[in-house]
Amino acid sequence: MTTIKNPLKVYQKPALFHPVLLVGWQTQDVGNVGTGIMNYLQEACQAKEVAEVDPLGFFAFEGAIFKNNLIQIPESKFYECAENNLLLLGSDEPMYEKYNFINTTLNYCRDEYMVSRLFTFNGHPSPVTHHGSRSIFLVFNQLKLGEEFPENEQVEHVSWDGPPAMSTYLLWVAQKKGISGITLWVEVPFYLSSIEDPAAIKSIFSFLNAHLDLRIDLSRLNQKIERQNRLLQELCDTNPEVAEKMQKLDQEEELEENEQVFLSKTVYEYLQSRKQ
Amino acid sequence: MGFVLHKELDLEDPVLVCSWSGIGNIGLVAVDNLQYQVSAQEIGLINPWHFFDPRNAVVKNGFIESLEFPKSKFYYQNLTNKDSVFFVGEEQPGQMGKMHGGGEKAYHMAGLVLEAAEKLGIKKIYTSGACVAAVHHQVKPRVVAVASSEKLLQEVKMIPNVYSMGETSEEGGEGVITGLNGLLLAMAQKRGLETACLMGEIPDWLSRAPFPYPRASQSVMEAFAHVLGIDLDFTFFEKKTEDIDKVIEKLYHKFPEKVKEQYDERKTELQPGPITHEEAEWMKAHLDDFLKNLPKSEGEDDNDDDQKPT
Structure with missing residues (x-):
């Protein structure tokens, strides 16, 4: 080197x-x-x-x-x-x-x-x-x-x-x-x-x-947070499997590895598709 | 970049015995166990951060208590009126997944070891490592020596089970000692110091194995015990050798019969056996496959445990 x-x-x-x-x-x-x-x-x-x-x-x-x-x-x-x-x-x-x-x-x-x-x-x-x-x-x-x-x-x-x-x-x-x-x-x-x-x-x-x-x-950040939360809510409303995994996490239940991969992939693809 | 010696020492005709990690960690295990068995005290170190990245951090309740680097330390003990200094390098700089280091950093590290050695009045240096050879794993490994002078070479050949490279290899007395175990010798010789390298034999097909080869480390330790005029306890090695032997025997039993037959002829011949280069390469190439099927607890590199007898 x-x-x-x-x-x-x-x-x-x-x-x-x-x-x-x-x-x-x-x-x-x-x-x-x-x-x-x-x-x-x-x-x-x-x-x-x-x-x-x-x-x-x-x-x-x-x-x-x-x-x-x-x-x-x-x-x-x-x-x-x-x-x-x-x-x-x-x-x-x-x-x-x-x-x-x-x-x-x-x-x-x-x-x-x-x-x-x-x-x-x-x-x-x-x-x-x-x-x-x-x-x-x-x-x-x-x-x-x-x-x-x-x-x-x-x-x-x-x-x-x-x-x-x-x-x-x-x-x-x-x-x-x-x-x-x-x-x-x-x-x-x-x-x-x-x-x-x-x-x-x-x-x-x-x-x-x-x-x-x-x-x-932090007002611009607040706007970003609001927008992202809104999009994630939309995703939960239209994808019951995502909603179910989120609920598990909120209840502090562990997700299996395949569930984690599913959630990461689905959220990533959805947010990328809705990028401004 | 530097080294630190914790105390001033007035030594009489001291020798330096050193080793770094390498193939089978043969030299490292030998020299580290040697310094431990003779209750050598730590007398210095090479500041590691110029050569290595830290490998562990301990954080307690938010506070960074320590950062751990591979050690590069000097030890000293007076043995039967012979001042003996040991240097143990857990890693070679510039190693990056290879069995040996190299490049600018290796050169600097060797230079620092020699600077410290000269400060301590050392005129003779031994290093240790592996000699990859066409030998059988069930045969006691020999120790192969090269030296800076014919006089020193003859001296070390007087030690039981020590042979010159020329006596054990088809290539005669020619070859390369890679990495720091070799580089240090060359640089030391340039500074007018006497040097020798004692290398424990390891079967060619085991040279890439991810575990140490304590059989050869024991042979090297026996040779150093002669050099230093001391007795050593090898009980620890017997247990370690037994554990590693079990792994190696499992691999050996997976060889096709024809390969096993020809490989076994090495048991009776001191010169390289009739196994062909292609067959040796076949064994090396299939080693990964054999190791894949071993249960996880076997064959793991446990060098840290090897350095200290339990």
Whole structure:
């Protein structure tokens, strides 16, 4: 694998001081949570692109991936959100040289912007329906953060023993650099994993609005939620099998694997067909 | 990128015995069990994050307690007045599903091991690994040696059950030691250090098996016991060998009769048997099919258990 010496391309000098870093991963983005949050913020804040990480050395370049007929190129871009003093990083998860990638991005954030806190976001496929609210599971890299962000009805401190997610690795390295970090894992009904779950995105924004005093206008998100819920109701009204599976989930009954696959496929195809 | 030595040590003419993961994990199991049996203390490590991705995270009530990486550690023990340092590498950088590592990162890792070795005053290094050979699984594996000098080669050949590559192979004394177990030797020799590699034989058709080959690890450990002038307890190995033997025998009994007959002739010949290259390739190619039909509890790679006797 080629490792390039200085993978960061900086387009302008930092105009923020001590911003909070928000990181949204674009790879295997359950419920489109990472991408959705980044896109929403970039639009709401009229964010400016300020730097990017050269993908060479971090991703395989053996061809071109396409999604929805559009060619995709891996990217890792920084944006400044002056209005809310936020530094945004929207990035594909690197396949190679993960430590080098994390180290480079965090050094840039810490040294150029004096970043001392970061949040990352991930969707977590869950056996819940779109009817209810989306709980958030927290992972953090300093013990004091457990007190600063205590558990409540919506927020839970998670325990885990297994392969680490990219967000966990990022937080672990950040801790060594004196940057406090929190990952928000938001519940996404599993049948919405491959499409956007605006309610999950709203759940994250509600948390950030409360803790960072962001005051992000969520009216567009509310409209999306309303529309999606309406379409899903239509689907339930016209497809009794879907309605039956949703009811089971609402009653916290487990679905068999084939039932889960059926529900995911049917919902995906229906929502894609009704895309605006 | 770096290494950390936890303490300053003033050693007298120390040797380094090291190994990485590889075919049958022969060297890794041997050296890790060796350091454990002699109660060696951990004296240093190579910082893993420049070479490996983390493989496990422990999060308790939201707090990231730890991230676990494959270990690359140094151990030390004074054995019958011989200062002995051990290095155990659970994984080779750049491995990516292959049996051995390579590339820029492997080169850097070897360089760090040698830097640490020089800091400790080491002038002689042994590595260990597998020698893929046309041998029979029921025959005690030999240990095959290559060395940086004729003098050292003759020294190691004095050890029971150790032979030079030239004595055991059709190719004479020629071949390749792949991955870090070989790379380290070459780089060490360039720095003027004495080096030797002791490799336990593994039957060719088992070289891709997803489980360790403790028979050969035991042969290697016996050889190192001679080098270091110590006695070792092999009770742990007897149990492990028994377990793995059961799996291998099941696979062996699936061979067609004609192949089995010709393969069995290897039992009586020290030189490569009459089995043809095509037949050896046939066995390797069918290994996956044989393993598919094994019950799940058998044949699973349990290297972590192998490293510590229970």
